[in-house]
Amino acid sequence: MRLSLVVFTAALVAGCSCFQPRQVTPALFIVIPSAADGHVGAIVVHRGAESRVIDTAYGSQRLRSDGTLERATLDERDVRSRFADLIAALPGTPASFTLYFLEGSDELTTQSRTELDNIFAELKRRPLPDIVVIGHSDTVGGDAYNDQLSLARARRMREMLIGLGIPAERIEAAGRGKRELLVPTEDNVPEPRNRRVEINVR
Amino acid sequence: MRKTWIMAAVLAVAAPAMAADVGLIKVSKGDVRIERAGAKVPATVGAAVQPSDVIVTGTDGLAGITFTDNSLVSLGPNSVFSIDKYRFDSTTHQGEFESSLTRGRLAAISGKMVKQSPEAMKVRTPSAIMGVRGTEFIVQVD
Numbered sequence: 001m002r003l004s005l006v007v008f009t010a011a012l013v014a015g016c017s018c019f020q021p022r023q024v025t026p027a028l029f030i031v032i033p034s035a036a037d038g039h040v041g042a043i044v045v046h047r048g049a050e051s052r053v054i055d056t057a058y059g060s061q062r063l064r065s066d067g068t069l070e071r072a073t074l075d076e077r078d079v080r081s082r083f084a085d086l087i088a089a090l091p092g093t094p095a096s097f098t099l100y101f102l103e104g105s106d107e108l109t110t111q112s113r114t115e116l117d118n119i120f121a122e123l124k125r126r127p128l129p130d131i132v133v134i135g136h137s138d139t140v141g142g143d144a145y146n147d148q149l150s151l152a153r154a155r156r157m158r159e160m161l162i163g164l165g166i167p168a169e170r171i172e173a174a175g176r177g178k179r180e181l182l183v184p185t186e187d188n189v190p191e192p193r194n195r196r197v198e199i200n201v202r
Numbered sequence: 203m204r205k206t207w208i209m210a211a212v213l214a215v216a217a218p219a220m221a222a223d224v225g226l227i228k229v230s231k232g233d234v235r236i237e238r239a240g241a242k243v244p245a246t247v248g249a250a251v252q253p254s255d256v257i258v259t260g261t262d263g264l265a266g267i268t269f270t271d272n273s274l275v276s277l278g279p280n281s282v283f284s285i286d287k288y289r290f291d292s293t294t295h296q297g298e299f300e301s302s303l304t305r306g307r308l309a310a311i312s313g314k315m316v317k318q319s320p321e322a323m324k325v326r327t328p329s330a331i332m333g334v335r336g337t338e339f340i341v342q343v344d
Contacts, residue, residue: 025328026344034311034338041312041336044321047329055335063330083340086309089276091228091266128248130226130268132292147293172270174292202228202268 024067030060030074035087045069091202097122098182099157101195104140104149106156109192120164123201129166130202133157135175138194139187143177151175157197224288225251225269229276233260256284259306271297273313273323281306286326290315302326307342310334 031054033040042055047069052061058074080087097119099112108116123129135154137146154173162168183193227234227249234245237256243249245257251267257277259265265277271290277283282304290297295318303325312334315322321333327343 023329027327027330028340028342028344029330029332030340030342032309032338032340039337041334041338043335043339044333046331046333063327067329079340083278083307083309085264086276086278086307086340089229089231089264089266089278090274090309090311091268091276128226128228132270134292172292176293200272202226202272 024063024065026065027063028060029054029062030058030079031055032079032087033057035090095122095201097199097201098196099199100192101153101197103138103190103192103195106149106152116160119199120161123161123166123199124164129170131161131166131171132200132202133161133171133173134198134200135173136180136182136194136196136198137178138189138191139178139181139185140190141188147175147177149175150177153195153197157199161199222252223250223270224253224285224290225267227251227265228268229264229266231264232262232279234258234263234265234277251285253285253288256282258282269299269313271295271299271313271315273299273315274311275301276309278307281308283308294318297322299323300326303341303343304328305343307340309338309340311338312336 029043029045031040031043040055040057042053045052045061047063050069052069052071054061056073058076058079060072060074062070062072064070099115100109101107102109133154135150137150154175158171158173161171181194182196183191185191227245227247230245230247235258236243236245236249237258238252245265257265259277259279259281261279263279267275284302286302287298287300295314297315299315299322312323316334316336320335323334325332325341327341332341
């Protein structure tokens with residue numbers, strides 16, 4: 001009796017999965033070349049155990065209502081016109097400015113000092129600036145020292161921007177230490193171009 | 203009583219995370235709103251986006267959002283976009299950005315966390331998951 005109930009239940013469950021189509025919501029995934037530099041990246045579509053990489057311009061995967069994935073290369077003009085509003089609504093590409101510092105210090109070099117006015121004017125021109133200041137150092141000294149120095153540089157620049165009238169809550173400061181050298185060098189090499197802040201504005 | 207305690211603990215843990223802004227509405231046309239903890243907030247230009255927000259556009263809606271890692275996302279009309287998880291460390295560039303597009307269309311340009319660790323950014327649709335290795339892409343849910 002008990003066994004037959006189990007068999008019956010199993011049959012019912014099996015029946016369900018055989019005769020009822022799976023509920024799949026169709027979707028379309030497309031890789032588009034970068035508007036800024038034409039670079040083509042890659043995305044991966046995972047569906048159950050299956051993974052499909054799309055890494056060509058206007059390459060796409062369509063997930064159909066039967067659960068299968070279909071690969072296709074779409075027409076550039078068709079994609080650009082069908083998704084014109086969507087692509088146009090992507091916020092403006094962020095801008096970045098770089099200023100340089102004296103060795104072991106949060107004082108700007110003389111030349112960077114003269115460039116400040118132009119950068120400040122450009123930042124003020126943006127209606128709703130959202131700014132991240134990132135400080136960097138050269139490879140002289142240890143990690144902890146350079147993390148601290150790079151953060152001090154970023155904070156100093158943040159204060160200058162606040163002084164310019166940009167609301168404090170719109171400006172973030174971070175230090176990257178010697179992790180992101182502009183000019184790759186060995187350790188313990190003084191390099192003026194690595195002692196810098198990046199001002200990233202969105 | 204016990205439930206109250208659990209609720210209090212959950213709120214205490216959740217509150218600081220909720221306060222962190224992870225993005226900003228930069229483009230807002232037509233009907234665009236943010237659903238946050240059961241309330242509807244108008245998504246005007248300059249409005250902050252927080253983790254767990256759901257951004258909803260109406261038939262004439264278009265939205266453009268910047269995130270703290272420089273990811274850019276735009277939403278077309280009749281879209282529902284949820285931020286399921288967002289974390290970004292501006293020093294190490296480690297992070298994760300998991301979102302869901304339940305309906306509609308989105309275009310996106312990935313940011314710094316994807317450059318640091320491929321597939322740190324994911325977009326879920328009701329029946330698939332997409333991992334982003336870089337940089338520009340479109341997703342449409344039919």
